[in-house]
Amino acid sequence: MGQRLLLVDSDRSFLKEHQVSLEAAFDLEVASSPEGVVSRLEEGDFAAALICVEVADNKGYALCSTLRRHPFLGGLKIALISAKATEEEYRRHRSLKGRADLYLNKPIAPSALVAALSPLVPGRAVDPDNPLGDLMDTELGEDWLDGMKGAMEAPSSRPVPESVPVPPAPPFLAPEPARAVETRATAPTDTPRARLLEAQIDALREELRTKELRLREAESEVQKRTSSVTLNLDEAAAAKREAQALKARLAETEAALTARDRELADHKEKGHVLQLNLAGLEVAMRAQERxxxxxxxxxxxxxxxxxxxxxxxxxxxxxxxxxxxxxQERQEEITRLTAEASGLRQRLDETTVQHDGERLELMNGLDQKDAQLARLTETLAEQREASAVLEREKQAAYGQLSEHRDRLRNLDTLLQELQEQLRRGSDLARG
Structure with a gap:
């Protein structure tokens, strides 16, 4: 199991509030985006990762799933923290295979966050000669000191979050149970093992008292430095008022220098913010290019x-x-054949009326005419059938044409949407 904690979050206010407490409790590293997190976890000796759900446009859940599927990160503990996620959303995520080991919500007190992560990450090793480590020269402020004091109190007085397990209190702060005292008091003291255990217990007590005294001395030193800073500020204010009373021009110069110092500090802060924003923009630009x-x-x-x-x-x-x-050609041919048939029928009727007496003699000719008429009628039927076939082909062609037109309209719509997305992407890239 690893020994370090990786915090994946780009919220500067959250980092400003909690980074000092986390660095005091654990061996901490910070990543502002999910890119490179997997390789970083593979190379480092990490015990857990605290991932913000909203990092890099809500990619915290995806990063959690990626880490869960990774073959070499099976022992890594994952904690998710969010400023927007609801209990229902967390409940759904707990039912997935890529679920986390711990779910937290912002805002959260620094001491509560340290307490929640303690079961997942081994604590930072404390040097007895320097309990605060590299934090001795850091201006921690009264809020951080209050948080440290609250973190070192007994479990009965520490605030416990509803959905966060509370780790056991440090051994040098937890009161000794009465039952253990009674058992040790009544245990036989004439055995070598009991005497050895009592000697070890006394040594441990002495060591814990020494560490507690050193920690209190470190807290007193921090408080003295804070008081010294406050006193120096008061003296500087008095000297400034006296200088203003003695020489107005010197006061104006000092005010200008102070303004320039503040402006320089603001520019440095803005430069740092711009560097962070530039890194975020570069990531966004790469995503936009893809x-x-x-x-x-x-x-x-x-x-x-x-x-x-x-x-x-x-x-x-x-x-x-x-x-x-x-x-059109078939219709013209049908019209012509129909006219010819009408003319032949008319001529046949006229011949029948005028030459009724010659009907018997002209029977053969009439049979020929009837046969010709039958052939014409058959031809007319064939032409009508061909016309019907052409009409069906025409309807089928109209259907295909309508289908092609619909596809063309759909493709035009898709093309317009793609052009609009391309224009938006280009605007974002230029912005």
Whole structure:
């Protein structure tokens, strides 16, 4: 099992409030984005990772799932913290395979956060000669000192969050149970093992008292330094008022220098913020470039599909035009044959009325005419059938044309959406 804690969060206010407490309790490293976290965890000796759900546009859940699927990070403990997640959202995530070991909510007190992470991460080793380590020269402030005092109090007086397990109190602060005292008092003292245990217990007590005294001395030293800083500030204010009373120009110069110092500090802070923003923008730019490349591929694919659809549409229109011409020719031929049949019938009727007496003699000719009429009728039926076939082909062609037009409209809509996304991506890239 590892010994270190990796915090993945880009919330500067959260880091400002909790980083000192976390560094005092654990061996801490901070990452402002999910990029490179997996390789960092592979290379380092990490016991747990505290991941903010909202980091890098809500990629905390995805990072948690990636770490859970990693074959070499099976023993890594994962804690999720969020300023927006609800209990229902956490409950759904607990039912997944990529769930975390601990779920926290912002805002959270520094002491409560340290207490919640203590079961997951081994505590930082404390040097008896320097309990505060590298924090001795750091201006911690009264809030941090109050948090440290609250973290070192007994479990009965420490605030316990509802959804966070509370670790056991440090051994040098926990009161000794009365039952253990009674057992030790009544245990036989004439055995070597009991005497050895009592000697070890006395040595441990003495060592714990020494460490507690050193810790209290360190707290007193921090309080003295805080009081000294406050006293120095009061003296500086009095000297400034006296200088203003003695020489107005010197006061103006000092005020200008102070303003310049503040401006320089503001510029340094702004520079640091700009560096962080630049790093975030570079990450966003890389993501936008990938998105733009994907959009360009999709746009080229849509243009190719649009060109193929337009070619198919032109071919369908040419076929429809040819079918129209053939249908018009068939209709003209049907009209001509119908007129000829009408003329023949009319001539037959006139011949029958005028030459009723010659009917027997003309029977053979009439049979020939009837046969010719039958052939014409058969031809007319064939032409009508051919016309019906052409009409069906025409309807099918109209259906294909309507389908191609619908696909063309869909492709035009998709092309407009892709162009709009491409324009937005370009605006974001330029911004």
């Amino acid at each position: 998105d733009l490349a994907e959009l360009g591929d999709r746009l080229r694919q849509a243009e190719a599909e649009l060109g193929a659809s337009q070619a198919s549409l032109r071919e369908a229109e040419a076929r429809i035009q040819t079918l129209h011409e053939r249908l």
